[in-house]
Amino acid sequence: MSHYYTLPLFDTAELTEARRVTGPGFARIVHYFHEDGVKAIVAIEHAMHVRSATAMVLPAHTLKGEARQLGAVRLGEIAEAIEMTARDCIEKRSPPQDIAVEVSMLRSCFAETLQHLDPAPATGAPSALPALATSATKLRRTAHRPAIFGRRT
Template identity: 60%
Template structure:
């Protein structure tokens, strides 16, 4: 069994703090996390497949930070190991093969984490009806424009 399974999937106090700070917008923010996280994982997997450590650094860093803002400890820690290893591989001019097992766990961990986050997110508020009636416009007194004719841009003369 992997060391990572000893790390909680989501730290509930940290998720509760994010819920308190973000409030009803949490569901929307988690939606952004879903999109950005999926893109990051694809980029990391492609970088591993091509042996491009440099291409792993930014998506792993992004995934780490976004995960940790919700208390997603396991995903954040896996992404951090990938990021740190990729940085070292860039410095040493080596391929990032040693994080293949972490990259293999990434997608499943991401899916599990999303399920927990979405279950704990408050429901998005119902959209308010939009009124398309024009807002009343108060007439402006002619004196406020002075005696000069109205123009757009620079005044000439």
């Protein structure tokens, strides 16, 4: 069992503060977090598949930051481990095989995080896992746009 599972899924004080600060906009923030997280995970998994540490850094950094803004401790820690190890691999010019376990944990941790944020998704809303599975094409179409937490519509 990974040490990440000893970490709490959320820091409840940070989550409460995020809900308080964003008020009625919290649902919109969670929606953006879902969209951006799906893109980040697809990009990280693809980078792992092609063994590109460089391609992992930005999506892992983005996922880490967004997770931590919501108090998602476990997801933030996994994303940070991926980011920091990928940066180390770039410096050493080595493939990112040392983070295969963390990359494989992302989907389930992200899905669990989303479930905690919104335990009753709207009718017809796709669950996190099918969205992850179908997002590769969408990711390619929107790759030119930066993923920004709390972006304006």
